[in-house]
Amino acid sequence: MAGHVAVTGGSSGIGAAVVDRLRERGHPVTVWDLEPPARADVGHDLLDVTDADAVATALSEAEARGGAVRHLVASHGIRGAFVPALDLDVAGVRRVLDVHVVGTLLVASALTRRLVELGDTDGASVVTLASTTAYRGWSHQSDYGVAKAAVRQLTENLAVEWARLGIRVNAVAPGHTLTPMVRDMVDHGYDVGPVEARTPLGRLCTPEEMAREIVHLLLDASFVTGVCLPVDGGWTAVGK
Numbered sequence: 001m002a003g004h005v006a007v008t009g010g011s012s013g014i015g016a017a018v019v020d021r022l023r024e025r026g027h028p029v030t031v032w033d034l035e036p037p038a039r040a041d042v043g044h045d046l047l048d049v050t051d052a053d054a055v056a057t058a059l060s061e062a063e064a065r066g067g068a069v070r071h072l073v074a075s076h077g078i079r080g081a082f083v084p085a086l087d088l089d090v091a092g093v094r095r096v097l098d099v100h101v102v103g104t105l106l107v108a109s110a111l112t113r114r115l116v117e118l119g120d121t122d123g124a125s126v127v128t129l130a131s132t133t134a135y136r137g138w139s140h141q142s143d144y145g146v147a148k149a150a151v152r153q154l155t156e157n158l159a160v161e162w163a164r165l166g167i168r169v170n171a172v173a174p175g176h177t178l179t180p181m182v183r184d185m186v187d188h189g190y191d192v193g194p195v196e197a198r199t200p201l202g203r204l205c206t207p208e209e210m211a212r213e214i215v216h217l218l219l220d221a222s223f224v225t226g227v228c229l230p231v232d233g234g235w236t237a238v239g240k
């Protein structure tokens with residue numbers, strides 16, 4: 001039987017596309033998000049992933065609804081302030097780190113702890129969301145880019161710790177993908193033209209393309225753990 005999958009951030013953008021793809025493949029899916037999913041027939045719990053007690057409650061409710069959660073896609077996220085480091089607001093930086101890094105750790109750990117209790121870890125898997133900003137130095141990314149570099153590192157650490165349980169943990173590092181998060185930046189004056197021009201494949205990614213790579217790492221791969229796969233049209237491969 002297809003395993004129960006939880007998708008944080010599953011109400012929007014990349015997470016919502018992952019939910020659609022998983023449902024096409026017959027998986028029970030639970031959305032954990034601050035906002036309800038657009039589709040009323042998807043099981044969900046409204047959740048702030050930085051709240052450890054709420055995460056534990058949501059996990060119990062999801063299990064009661066669809067059986068033990070065996071897989072996780074951690075696709076929640078907020079954008080950074082996109083300002084020079086000298087202009088960053090400290091409270092905002094803390095929130096970006098909390099949501100991306102602590103939230104991912106809390107949810108992945110809650111799921112794994114429960115599977116250990118059930119003696120049902122073998123074959124479980126996690127995919128986290130890093131970013132091309134997790135690689136090298138970027139202007140205006142000292143909040144978001146640093147959080148994503150930490151998610152990338154966290155992914156490697158969890159992969160190494162949980163391999164003995166038979167749990168794989170991988171990340172994708174999306175390039176710019178046309179979701180509400182990027183549309184919001186465009187609405188605030190961000191120009192994606194130079195990004196498209198620098199990307200070897202010459203365009204932005206769609207949420208559906210990103211979801212395909214995420215679901216492959218989550219369910220179809222078997223000897224892949226601890227990787228961070230750039231899904232960026234060749235952005236990180238460019239040498240000039």
Ligand SMILES: NC(=O)c1ccc[n+]([C@@H]2O[C@H](COP(=O)([O-])OP(=O)(O)OC[C@H]3O[C@@H](n4cnc5c(N)ncnc54)[C@H](O)[C@@H]3O)[C@@H](O)[C@H]2O)c1
Pocket residue numbers: 008009010011012013014015032033034035047048049050074075076077078099103129130131132173174175176177178179180181182
């Ligand atoms: N879109 C891109 O170009 C891009 C590029 C690189 C990385 N990413 C990452 O991919 C992931 C998905 O991004 P997206 O573009 O689909 O964004 P999005 O804004 O469309 O969706 C993010 C979802 O996360 C939810 N969320 C935010 N904070 C939360 C919290 N504390 N608890 C629970 N849910 C919360 C939001 O309500 C929203 O539904 C994020 O981690 C983002 O940083 C996106």
